[in-house]
Amino acid sequence: MFADAFGFQGSLSGDPGEPDVQGPLAAGGRRRAGLAPSKFRRQTPYLYATVRPPRVARGQPWHSQPPPCGVCLPGLMTQREAPLQAARHTPPVGSLGAMLIKRRSTRSFAPRPLSIGHVALMVWAAQGRTTGERRTSPSAHALYPLTLTAVAGSVDGLAPGAYRYDAERDVLTLIADGDHRDRVAGTTLADHLWLRQAPVLLLLSGDLEAATQHFADQRPLGQRGARYVWLEAGHASQNIYLQAAESGLGAVLVAGFDDDQLLELTPAVVPSGQHPLALLGVGHPAE
Ligand SMILES: Cc1cc2nc3c(=O)[nH]c(=O)nc-3n(C[C@H](O)[C@H](O)[C@H](O)COP(=O)(O)O)c2cc1C
Numbered sequence: 676m677f678a679d680a681f682g683f684q685g686s687l688s689g690d691p692g693e694p695d696v697q698g699p700l701a702a703g704g705r706r707r708a709g710l711a712p713s714k715f716r717r718q719t720p721y722l723y724a725t726v727r728p729p730r731v732a733r734g735q736p737w738h739s740q741p742p743p744c745g746v747c748l749p750g751l752m753t754q755r756e757a758p759l760q761a762a763r764h765t766p767p768v769g770s771l772g773a774m775l776i777k778r779r780s781t782r783s784f785a786p787r788p789l790s791i792g793h794v795a796l797m798v799w800a801a802q803g804r805t806t807g808e809r810r811t812s813p814s815a816h817a818l819y820p821l822t823l824t825a826v827a828g829s830v831d832g833l834a835p836g837a838y839r840y841d842a843e844r845d846v847l848t849l850i851a852d853g854d855h856r857d858r859v860a861g862t863t864l865a866d867h868l869w870l871r872q873a874p875v876l877l878l879l880s881g882d883l884e885a886a887t888q889h890f891a892d893q894r895p896l897g898q899r900g901a902r903y904v905w906l907e908a909g910h911a912s913q914n915i916y917l918q919a920a921e922s923g924l925g926a927v928l929v930a931g932f933d934d935d936q937l938l939e940l941t942p943a944v945v946p947s948g949q950h951p952l953a954l955l956g957v958g959h960p961a962e
Contacts, residue, residue: 780928781956781960783872784872784874785958785961785962787874787959789874789875789958793924794830794833797877797919797926799845801821801915803842814907816890820907821908822946823877824839824850824880824946825837826944827874828855830874833847836849836854837849839946859878859937859944862933873927873956873957875958876954877957878945879908879951879955880951881907883900883901885900890903905952919957926956930954934951
């Protein structure tokens with residue numbers, strides 16, 4: 676049990692089986708009583724909490740009341756504004772913070788090939804294995820519903836072609852030889868000519884239907900699984916951006932493409948039954 680500076684009271688627990696635990700914390704501390712623990716909740720040891728909002732004293736001006744608060748930990752909310760810039764350490768050179776500052780969308784690429792080592796880093800950053808079955812990107816239920824296709828055009832050590840990334844074995848498998856960058860980049864809504872200059876295009880796709888089935892017991896029914904897949908495409912995309920920043924490369928996420936055009940390309944770059952989610956160009960930035 677705890678009480679914070681505004682009188683919020685609550686309890687925290689890492690064990691969803693505890694009797695006073697009512698479910699994932701809702702905004703404003705609402706309890707979600709009567710919900711049977713979902714499969715997702717049973718399988719994930721998240722911190723579950725209940726919070727009772729304080730009594731609002733009559734006759735007090737609104738600004739003397741605490742702001743709505745989802746999770747209020749002891750001592751956390753002691754002031755209305757906390758200036759952060761002065762409190763934050765400057766990210767050390769090479770740190771994640773430094774990469775977050777460095778990350779930018781690059782839309783102008785030098786006519787210089789990437790190395791296969793660069794591509795190996797990018798695909799690993801997006802979906803590669805780390806420890807055991809786990810990967811660089813988080814995935815709901817560790818389902819890993821994404822497929823990564825590398826459309827290589829100018830990569831030293833890798834013949835032009837479309838390759839599927841097999842994360843389990845950490846290999847690229849050729850699915851169509853030849854340079855397909857023009858065809859793929861040509862499906863972008865604004866026909867980004869500069870995207871064709873990127874030595875490699877990375878296409879993320881996913882089986883929305885399979886994910887929807889997998890998470891069929893989670894509300895909103897029929898939508899939850901697909902949401903997770905889209906979120907995961909975002910995680911993988913950000914990993915590519917950050918890896919590019921660390922490697923001194925440029926990357927850009929292009930999600931403005933014509934889904935149908937991309938799906939109709941022959942030979943196919945999107946696996947059958949999957950939906951295109953995100954397309955990224957990677958290369959050396961132009962000086
Ligand atoms: C979901 C999403 C879709 C995007 N689609 C496109 C796109 O179709 N074409 C493009 O040139 N940039 C696209 N971008 C890149 C954004 O334009 C870019 O992130 C934004 O201008 C901010 O610049 P920064 O990435 O350098 O911080 C997209 C970014 C996101 C997150």
